[in-house]
Amino acid sequence: MKNYNIAVLKGDGIGPEVIDAALTLLPVIEEQYQVKFNLQEHLIGAISIDEKGVPLEDEVIAHCKTADAILLGAIGDPKYDNAPNLQQRPEQGLLKLRKELGLFANVRPVTAYDALLDKSPLKKEIIQGVDLVIYRELTGGIYFGEHGYTDDGAAYDHCTYSVLEVDRILHLAFKAAEQRDKRLTVVDKANVLETSRLWRKRAQVLSEQYPTIALDFLFVDNAAMQIILNPNQFDVIVTENMFGDILSDEASVIAGSIGLLASSSLGNGVGLFEPIHGSFPQGAGKNIANPIAAILSTALMLSYLGLNEAANSVEKAVNQALEQGVVTPEISGDHKFGTKQVTQFILDCLAELEVESN
Numbered sequence: 001m002k003n004y005n006i007a008v009l010k011g012d013g014i015g016p017e018v019i020d021a022a023l024t025l026l027p028v029i030e031e032q033y034q035v036k037f038n039l040q041e042h043l044i045g046a047i048s049i050d051e052k053g054v055p056l057e058d059e060v061i062a063h064c065k066t067a068d069a070i071l072l073g074a075i076g077d078p079k080y081d082n083a084p085n086l087q088q089r090p091e092q093g094l095l096k097l098r099k100e101l102g103l104f105a106n107v108r109p110v111t112a113y114d115a116l117l118d119k120s121p122l123k124k125e126i127i128q129g130v131d132l133v134i135y136r137e138l139t140g141g142i143y144f145g146e147h148g149y150t151d152d153g154a155a156y157d158h159c160t161y162s163v164l165e166v167d168r169i170l171h172l173a174f175k176a177a178e179q180r181d182k183r184l185t186v187v188d189k190a191n192v193l194e195t196s197r198l199w200r201k202r203a204q205v206l207s208e209q210y211p212t213i214a215l216d217f218l219f220v221d222n223a224a225m226q227i228i229l230n231p232n233q234f235d236v237i238v239t240e241n242m243f244g245d246i247l248s249d250e251a252s253v254i255a256g257s258i259g260l261l262a263s264s265s266l267g268n269g270v271g272l273f274e275p276i277h278g279s280f281p282q283g284a285g286k287n288i289a290n291p292i293a294a295i296l297s298t299a300l301m302l303s304y305l306g307l308n309e310a311a312n313s314v315e316k317a318v319n320q321a322l323e324q325g326v327v328t329p330e331i332s333g334d335h336k337f338g339t340k341q342v343t344q345f346i347l348d349c350l351a352e353l354e355v356e357s358n
């Protein structure tokens with residue numbers, strides 16, 4: 001029987017409950033596919049600061065490096081948000097984990113689900129058929145440049161990109177486009193920023209290796225508008241760290257809720273899978289958090305582990321929940337179903353899919 005070691009980092013706010021929801025699916029997968037998941041839990045974020053004094057312990061990083069995959073919930077607590085002089089922040093744990101594990105590519109798929117077309121604040125005709133993916137650079141740029149204060153009290157955050165950092169994610173994005181609709185959009189601010197001009201230059205150079213891909217460029221301000229005006233024009237979007245952070249939250253409106261968006265973070269070693277939503281502390285413990293982003297992140301993890309059929313079943317089960325209106329309050333507008341009920345429904349669908357395939 002194939003064994004997989006999964007590091008589980010539930011984190012803060014709704015992180016634990018959405019990851020618990022996702023984990024309930026694993027025993028069903030184990031039985032259906034004759035595999036075994038060995039889960040090992042660790043702390044990250046605010047809870048780790050509270051209990052261990054640091055947002056991420058070195059032992060946790062070391063263990064994550066040996067795992068086959070990492071499943072992560074969410075990071076952040078409001079008690080740290082408006083305290084500008086703190087030395088320790090929950091987010092540092094996540095940034096450190098991404099950096100130390102070399103997770104340079106964050107892949108964020110955005111789909112308009114037919115069942116939810118009426119739920120988006122955007123017009124149905126505009127979002128119908130959207131199937132795009134954002135490749136966000138995750139270990140460079142302004143997030144990881146030098147931060148600090150000058151002697152006269154000005155603050156700075158430096159943005160740097162090396163050719164290697166740009167090339168490796170561009171290659172992944174070109175390759176993704178080859179498997180999809182063969183269109184790649186580089187989003188930058190090349191009319192102002194030198195780093196963006198490097199991105200543009202490298203994309204032009206590398207495009208010679210990908211002759212089937214239609215490459216185009218958009219300034220980030222225009223891209224923010226185009227994602228809302230005409231999202232169907234996009235197939236693969238590739239962009240730097242901060243632009244990708246912002247645009248992927250924006251693009252989640254197309255899906256109908258940020259609570260639906262999953263992501264994979266990939267590099268040279270182990271892959272990490274996490275919802276794109278934050279810790280939503282106001283919603284924690286209220287049985288209202290949408291478990292689907294965590295469940296779809298688990299599906300991404302399954303396919304990363306080579307369990308493609310299992311991943312497809314999980315996606316099918318999620319679709320059934322969406323189609324039958326078994327969705328959490330931020331989508332339904334009422335409190336008919338909570339985290340637990342949506343999870344149970346998906347679990348039942350998954351178990352039934354097994355019966356059908358046997």
Ligand code: IPM
Pocket residue numbers: 075076091094095245276278
């Ligand atoms: C995300 C989050 C993180 C980021 C935060 C929590 C540091 O917003 O994964 O999108 O900005 O990358």
Ligand code: MN
Pocket residue numbers: 245246249276
């Ligand atoms: Mn974000």
